[in-house]
Amino acid sequence: MNNTPSILAIKPLGFMWPTTNPFLFCAHHLDIYPKGNADLGPAVSLAGRDLGQDFTPKDGWRMYHGQKVPGFPVHPHRGFETITIVRQGFVDHSDSHGQAGRYSAGDVQWMTGGSGLQHCEMFPLLHAESENPTELFQVWLNLPRSKKFTEPYFRMLWREDIPKHEISDINGRVTEIDVIAGSYHQINALPPAPDSWAADPGNEVAVYTIRMDADAQWIIAAAGEMVNRTIYFHVGSAITINGTLIESSKAIVVSPNQELTITNGNTESQLLLLQGKPIEEPVVQYGPFVMNSQVEIQQAMSDYRQTEFGGWPWPNREMVHPGNKGRFAKYRNGKEEIR
Numbered sequence: 001m002n003n004t005p006s007i008l009a010i011k012p013l014g015f016m017w018p019t020t021n022p023f024l025f026c027a028h029h030l031d032i033y034p035k036g037n038a039d040l041g042p043a044v045s046l047a048g049r050d051l052g053q054d055f056t057p058k059d060g061w062r063m064y065h066g067q068k069v070p071g072f073p074v075h076p077h078r079g080f081e082t083i084t085i086v087r088q089g090f091v092d093h094s095d096s097h098g099q100a101g102r103y104s105a106g107d108v109q110w111m112t113g114g115s116g117l118q119h120c121e122m123f124p125l126l127h128a129e130s131e132n133p134t135e136l137f138q139v140w141l142n143l144p145r146s147k148k149f150t151e152p153y154f155r156m157l158w159r160e161d162i163p164k165h166e167i168s169d170i171n172g173r174v175t176e177i178d179v180i181a182g183s184y185h186q187i188n189a190l191p192p193a194p195d196s197w198a199a200d201p202g203n204e205v206a207v208y209t210i211r212m213d214a215d216a217q218w219i220i221a222a223a224g225e226m227v228n229r230t231i232y233f234h235v236g237s238a239i240t241i242n243g244t245l246i247e248s249s250k251a252i253v254v255s256p257n258q259e260l261t262i263t264n265g266n267t268e269s270q271l272l273l274l275q276g277k278p279i280e281e282p283v284v285q286y287g288p289f290v291m292n293s294q295v296e297i298q299q300a301m302s303d304y305r306q307t308e309f310g311g312w313p314w315p316n317r318e319m320v321h322p323g324n325k326g327r328f329a330k331y332r333n334g335k336e337e338i339r
Contacts, residue, residue, distance in 0.1 A: 004255045004257070004258065005255065006241060006242040006244070006254060006255050006258050006260060007241060007242070007244055007252060007253070007254055007255070008253045008254060008255060009251075009252075009253040010246060010250050010251070010252050010253075011250065011251045011253070012249060012250060012251075013028070013232065013233075013234060013249045013250060013251055015027060015028065015029075015055070017232055017251055018230075018251050019139075019140075019230065019274065020228035020230055020253065020274075020278070021142070021228060021278035021279060021283075022141060022142045022197050022203070022205070022228075022276045022277065022278055022279045023139060023140065023141055023142070023228075023230075023274050023276070024080060024140040024141070024142050024283070024285070024290060025138070025139070025140035026137060026138070026139050026140070026232070026272075026274065027137070027138045028135075028136075028137055028234065029134065029135060029136050029137075029138070030133075030134075030135045031057070031060065031061035031062055031070065031089075031123075031133070031134050031135075032060040032061055032131055032133050033061045033070065033089070033123070033125050033131060033132040033133065033134055034059075034061070034125075034131060034132070035125070035127065035128055035129065035130065035131065035132070036124070036125030036126060036127055036128050036132055036323075037125075037128070039068050039069065039320075040069055040124035040125050040126065040320050040323055041066075041068045041069040041070070041125060042061070042063075042070070042125060043125075043128070046063065049063055051063060051066075051067050052065055052067065053065065054066075066122065066123075066318055067318060068318060069122045069123065069124060069125070069318050069320050070122070070123045070125075070134075071091075071092075071120070071121050071122035071123040071318070072120060072121045072122070073120050073122070073317040073318045074094075074118050074119065074120040074312055074314075074317045074319075075118065075119070075120070075288055076116060076117070076118050076288055076289070076304050076308075076309050077111075077113030077116070077117060077118075077119070077152075077288045077289075078113050078114070078115065078116040078148070078288070078289045078290070078291070078300045078303075078304075078309075079113060079114075079142075079143055079148045079289060079290040079291050079296075079300070080113055080140050080141065080142050080143050080290040081110065081111060081112045081113060081140070081141045081142075081143060081193060081196055081197075082109070082110075082111045082113070082138060082139070082140055082141075083108065083109070083110055083111075083137075083138070083139040083140075083141060083180070083181070083207060084108065084109040084111075084121070084136060084137070084138050084139075085108050085136060085137040085138075085139070085180065085207075085209065085272075086103055086104055086105055086106070086107050086108070086135075086136045087105055087106075087135040087136060087137075087209075088105050088133045088134055088135040088136075089104065089105070089123060089132060089133060089134030089135065089136070090102060090103070090104045090123065090124050090126055090134070091103055091104070091109070091121055091122070091123060091136065092120075092121070092122045092123075092124050092319065092320045092321050093109060093119060093120075093121060093154070093329075094119065094120050094314050094319040095111075095117055095118060095119035095120075095152075095154060096117045096118040096119065096308070096309050096310035096311060096312060096313065097117060097152065097154075097310060097332045098313050098330075098332065099154050099329075099330060099331055099332055100319075100321065100328075100329070100330045101154075101156055101327075101328060101329035101330065102124075102321050102325060102326070102327055102328055103156060103158075103327055103329070104327055105159070106159025106162070106178075107156060107157065107158055107159050107327065107339075108156070108157040108159075108162065108180055109154070109155075109156055109157070110153075110154075110155055110156075110157060110192060110193050110196075111152075111153065111154045111155075111193075112143070112150060112151075112152055112153035112154075112193040112195060112196065113143075113152060113288075114143070114147070114148070114149060114150040114151055114152045114153065114195065115148075115149040115150065115151065115152065115309075116152065116300070116303060116304065116307075116309035116310075117152040117309050117310060118308065118309050118310065118311075118312060119154075120314075120317065120318065120319050122318055122319065122320050124320045124321070124323070126323055137272060139207065139274065140290075141196065141197060141198065141205070141276075142197065142279050142283065142290060143195070143196075143197065143279075143290075144197060144279050144281060145281050145292050147195045147196075147197075148291060148292070148296075150195040151195075153193045153194065153195070154331070154332075155193065155329070155331075156329040156337065157180065157190050158327075158337075158339055160339070161190060162178055162179070162180060162189075162190065163178075163179045163184075163187045163188065163189060163190070164176060164177065164178055164179070165177045165179060165184050165185060165187050167218060169216055169217040169218070170217075171215070171217075173212075173213040173214070173215055173216035173217070173264075174212075174213045174216060175210060175211070175212045175213070175216050175217075175218040176210070176211045176212075177208050177209070177210050178208060178209045178210075179206075179208060180207040180208065180209065181198045181205050181206055181207035182198070182204070182205055182206030182207065182208075182275075183201075183206075184206075184208065189207075192205075197276065197279060198276070202277075203276055203277045204223055204224050204227045204275065204276055204277055205275065205276035205277075206223075206273060206274070206275045206276070207272075207273070207274055208271075208272070208273040209270070209271070209272055209273075210270065210271040210272070210273060211268065211269070211270050211271075212236075212239075212262070212264040212268065212269045212270075212271070213264065213268060214264060214265070214266050214267050214268055215263075215264055215265070215266060216263075216264045217261065217262070217263045217264070218261075218262045218264075219259060219260070219261050219262075220259065220260040220262065220273075221259055222256065222257045222258055222259050223256040223257065223275060224256060224257065224277070225256065225257045226256075226277050226278070227256035227257075227275050227276060227277055228253075228256065228275060228276060228277075228278055229253070229254050229255075229256045229273070229274075229275035230251055230252065230253050230254070230273070230274050230275070231251070231252045231254060231262075231271055231272075231273050232250075232251050232252075232271060232272040232273070232274070233246060233248055233249070233250050233251075233252065233269065233271055234248065234249060234270060234271070234272065235248065235268070235269060235270035236248050236264065236265060236267055236268060236269030236270065237265040237266065237267045237269075238265040239262055239263065239264050239265060239269055240262070240263045241254065241260055241261070241262050242258075242260055242261055248269075256275065284296070284297055285297075286300075286301070289301070289304075326338070326339065327339035
């Protein structure tokens with residue numbers, strides 16, 4: 001008999017969401033940007049903002065590290081991966097390998113920092129006649145020691161290709177699941193980055209976004225005993241998990257080796273699920289460098305100062321693509337995808 005409780009912890013959600021190994025970080029960005037100007041930035045005054053470090057949601061939006069366009073100008077990564085899940089708005093990607101992309105609601109970018117690269121992620125405000133709401137999750141997934149120095153990698157998972165699963169409960173109420181990583185009921189996600197912790201099915205990595213009709217019921221099968229599994233309840237009024245009532249804006253760490261029955265409240269709910277076996281190695285982090293020791297962090301800083309991880313081939317550090325360009329990805333090998 002399993003005497004482990006179904007729910008191991010309940011934590012509040014803020015801008016940065018609590019994570020468990022193998023995940024390092026999860027941020028939820030939600031900004032209702034105003035109309036865009038000719039530079040694809042906000043068509044309003046930026047006076048009174050701490051430009052370069054604007055993380056206060058004044059008037060419902062933030063510039064983050066951007067000076068003219070909101071977002072994250074060029075910065076380095078080493079030793080981990082980013083999974084960026086866009087729900088509203090647009091993201092422009094550029095990196096030190098000359099790769100580029102623009103992606104939007106429903107698209108996912110998977111990037112392996114590996115041995116080191118620079119990139120920028122800007123939020124172009126493409127609509128000049130209306131507001132530009134932007135919402136996304138950015139998830140950091142660690143790499144094991146054996147893959148810390150793998151070749152950097154970037155790919156797009158386009159919304160048209162991401163597998164979806166729709167379940168109707170006995171009352172006909174629907175739960176929709178986007179399978180971004182892992183598998184669900186024999187539906188496999190698109191292949192992750194080749195050197196990712198998620199590339200080995202034995203690590204049971206799963207990333208799902210979930211939408212539940214009002215009063216819908218969804219049953220999640222048990223996973224392996226060593227897996228960490230967290231459910232982020234970020235839109236809705238209330239859910240119950242195996243009979244425990246939970247209000248919105250909570251991270252729920254659940255027992256992986258138990259079947260879970262989630263019953264939604266009387267409004268639509270939206271959830272994010274992250275799970276995976278932990279990487280049983282030391283984690284030493286300094287900003288965008290995640291290694292196994294302080295010596296390796298010092299080496300990462302030295303390498304970046306000397307090489308800039310390949311330099312910056314773009315004309316500015318807040319790189320945005322032309323306003324009339326649609327969704328696309330351009331890769332290091334010259335291949336370009338147009339959506």
